[in-house]
Amino acid sequence: MKAHAVKEMKYKATTIKDIAKALNLSTSTVSRALRDSHEISAATKQVVLEYAARLNFQPNPIALSLKERKSHSIGVIVAEIANSFFSQIINGIESVANEQGYTVIISQSHENFEKEVRTLQYLASRSIDGLLISVSSATNDLQQLKSLHQSGLPIVFFDRTVEDINTHKVVVDNYQGAYNATQHLLEQGYRRIACVANSEHLNITRERVGGYMAALQQYKLKPDPKMIKYCFHGGMLLNEVETAVNELIKLKPKPEAIFATSDKLTTGCMRILKRHKIAVPKTIALTGFSNSELIELLHAPLTVVQQPAFEMGQVATELLLQLIESKRPVKDFKTIKLQTRLVSPENK
Amino acid sequence: MKAHAVKEMKYKATTIKDIAKALNLSTSTVSRALRDSHEISAATKQVVLEYAARLNFQPNPIALSLKERKSHSIGVIVAEIANSFFSQIINGIESVANEQGYTVIISQSHENFEKEVRTLQYLASRSIDGLLISVSSATNDLQQLKSLHQSGLPIVFFDRTVEDINTHKVVVDNYQGAYNATQHLLEQGYRRIACVANSEHLNITRERVGGYMAALQQYKLKPDPKMIKYCFHGGMLLNEVETAVNELIKLKPKPEAIFATSDKLTTGCMRILKRHKIAVPKTIALTGFSNSELIELLHAPLTVVQQPAFEMGQVATELLLQLIESKRPVKDFKTIKLQTRLVSPENK
DNA sequence: GAATTTTCCGGGAACGATTGCGTAAATAAA
DNA sequence: TTTATTTACGCAATCGTTCCCGGAAAATTC
CATH class of the missing domain: 3.40.50.2300 (Response regulator)
Incomplete structure (x- = not known):
């Protein structure tokens, strides 16, 4: 009977509450101990830290997101990832985003406007903290992008930019x-x-x-x-x-x-x-x-x-994270222009 | 002064509370009205629905995730996306995941074991609901994968599978x-x-x-x-x-x-x-x-x-979502074997 | 017309974490 | 000894939802 119940039970990660209960402390104390607050005695800290390590405690990112009103994720929209140019860009994006603790959510428009709209809608509903986008070749209506931008979503354009939205842009010459x-x-x-x-x-x-x-x-x-x-x-x-x-x-x-x-x-x-x-x-x-x-x-x-695709992704992401983490609304936006390289079979 | 405050303010999405306050209702009523509960009168429902639509209300997915203990996201680990085979697989994965309301988080191991371990660790800490993985060529230690699997994380292997973890697998012949x-x-x-x-x-x-x-x-x-x-x-x-x-x-x-x-x-x-x-x-x-x-x-x-890469991605994702959404722990796992095609330049 | 059932809605706990505030005990200053 | 200051911790609110209860008003039954 008991065994059966256990079998049916899904895995549940250990929480701060579990630690608090086990150590006969309050959740606040545990939280502060884990964050190394000066309000907690060295002795208590050690006990908490050791116990947490033993249980491999990981703070629930979702609870954190809810509290901080930040998802720590950024959305990326490209035409298609099965394209060396874009996949190299994505590598650049990932390299800096992951470094800073952000998850990147990659989406493809497949050069289709409706798909792009749906994707944009979806990303927005998943409460991303910012957006990196190279618009599809079929994009002729900027309504949605504009409204997202006006509502305060940080956006950085790369490669294919749009003129009438004022934000950071990363392009090549x-x-x-x-x-x-x-x-x-x-x-x-x-x-x-x-x-x-x-x-x-x-x-x-x-x-x-x-x-x-x-x-x-x-x-x-x-x-x-x-x-x-x-x-x-x-x-x-x-x-x-x-x-x-x-x-x-x-x-x-x-x-x-x-x-x-x-x-x-x-x-x-x-x-x-x-x-x-x-x-x-x-x-x-x-x-x-x-x-x-x-x-x-x-x-x-x-x-x-x-094109310097990897670098393009890096630069765009750096700019986006700046926007996201800036305390005050950014007013002056820059357009970064990178140089292309003409590559012949010989000089390769 | 006021204007300044507004300028500094970051965008804040409308919540169920805002609707409740505006309509002089309780949050429970609004919530129920939005979910079309039978406990709410048709009149109230209409008022709420209309108001919500006008404000373009979207329930906060993070709050939902916290409540439901589900992130509605799945992790994918491949060697590298700048590889047609994998990017085609990812297209297959996305096609079914998005259909079912799941976000896919794509990560690359770059055929590096340490990177794979870090990525796995990261995905787990982001509380993904399930994992699709094709292990890196350098993977020789299954410790971490096994422990994640044992702790209850649904996993489906595709392409490069591992023998001693018992779960669904999708491969080609x-x-x-x-x-x-x-x-x-x-x-x-x-x-x-x-x-x-x-x-x-x-x-x-x-x-x-x-x-x-x-x-x-x-x-x-x-x-x-x-x-x-x-x-x-x-x-x-x-x-x-x-x-x-x-x-x-x-x-x-x-x-x-x-x-x-x-x-x-x-x-x-x-x-x-x-x-x-x-x-x-x-x-x-x-x-x-x-x-x-x-x-x-x-x-x-x-x-x-x-290889039928797109199909592979689809099948693997279907199996994973089955695992995730199954009420009771799945016991019998299957290995699906797809057929390859020998393609000559002539018959292309 | 009284008793019972429906209908419809609000209060409040819960999910997992952080954090401002309050406070008892311990220590320092007077 | 008295007062002031630290130190070290707990309480409770908060983020945005859902959902279990409980209950008033309306509708139904007898």
Whole structure:
């Protein structure tokens, strides 16, 4: 009978009360002893500490959260973790968050606006202390983000930021990165350079396309709108990239090279070109943004624009934790701009 | 003065108390009205519900957790998320966990035992309701896992399981997968087939090497111990793979083909072979386990063993949630075995 | 019309911790 | 010896919910 009851019983962690009862003390005394308060005698402290250690006592974080009105967790929203760029960022985020005792809750938008809204809603309802977000390529309505921001939730944007929310932002020099990549193609003699870009809604798209166009103009080439294709879902749907590439190779004269503005798009283009049995870079050259570690193993070794993803995650998290732990509302926000690296197969 | 106070004030969510006060009701009544209790009149319910909706009231999950002694969160530990196999698994996990209102907390061991121990410790202290884990390649001490398991924490193992903890497990048919891959090499005429394997501590390593050897024996070939190289860190350290490959190509006669037992090892071998300018598959053929989406874009299109990662994550999570929500301690545990797929560049 | 049952709601403890305040005993200052 | 100050601890409120009781008013039964 007794044994049965025990079997049915779920595990219950030891609490401060248990310790107090066992040692014939009050919970306040135990609590203070554990926190090494000067109000407690050395003798009592020792007894409590030893007993707590023996029972492997861990203060219940949930009770603490309730008391302190802090969950000690931060939310992260990225397009998808199965993307080297984002997973490297997440590593950066984790490295500093865990260091400071924060749990990170990772969520994915899959470049889908509704999913992003639901996720945001969910994170907010789980009472996160702060949010790190790179918006989805489909995000065109900032209502919810704005209202969360106004209600006081600390937010730091990274990678894909939004202009009209005033807070810390961590980005790379997209303009320069795109400029360098395009220039690299130009230096190799390519002139008719197309661009496969991400959603027009994203600021990074505008900046990267801007850099691309500036490089062309530097060479006295006039950017041709027909040579710039936007992918609303950022390459999440391969047929979107397929359409873009198909339209490009139907142009007369054909483009000699393609510059892709994101990881997913770079590999997407490569996939489609391979399907069409178009040799890279012989028939059409390819370059673009990418943080994939497999780049050097691809059948056509690409020169890519690499972002300091890990660092980006670190910096963004540091800023977020500053916001969270600041006593008084922060007023002046900064935008940190990191530099990209143009990586060729040779110098790898 | 007042304005200043407001500016300094941090955002505070509306609580059940606020609603009670505003509507001149007790907190119990409001609580019950929100939960649609039969003890509350329709009129009162409507008033409360409307007011709550207007204020966008969300019950504080932390208070709920404290009351219910449940955090509604599950921990996940994988080697690293920047690995297609694991990120696909995580997608599977999220899809069912979120569906059921659970938060997933993702952590990485980076194939490091100490990191795994710390992470485990951390997750336990955050009072997760359950744990999904694929142990690191460096895990050789199960003390902590066992003690957590004994103390009642629901655990489900996936991918890399451990034998002496009795609970649900979700795996693939590693033996068969390795057998198929090796057989594929044999069918193509390769005879001297080497194997670059993960840590010997992992059961998946033993199973995969077992399948590899069985296929050889099927062809009346005697497995040669010198042709099997183990990588303790599972390819996390490239120089580990380098050593393995270097030793293999120094053998006389050289191996004609290599079978790698994991994603990281497959691409690792490819990287090293490329460095040595050894043509794949011309000089040495290569195959192995991999869930990378870029496989078809590699310079040597590989035939790989693909695992149903997403499904694996789903199944494991379903089992875990069953354990968590079961009223009575579960006694009979199952091991679910999923099938792998041998994917060639042609049939992709 | 009295007795009984329903309906509807409030009081207050509980979950596990922290912390301001009060206070008895011990010690120091007068 | 008397008064003031420490020292060392306990009481109780608090965080936001839920839920067991208890009870007044209304509805029903006889």
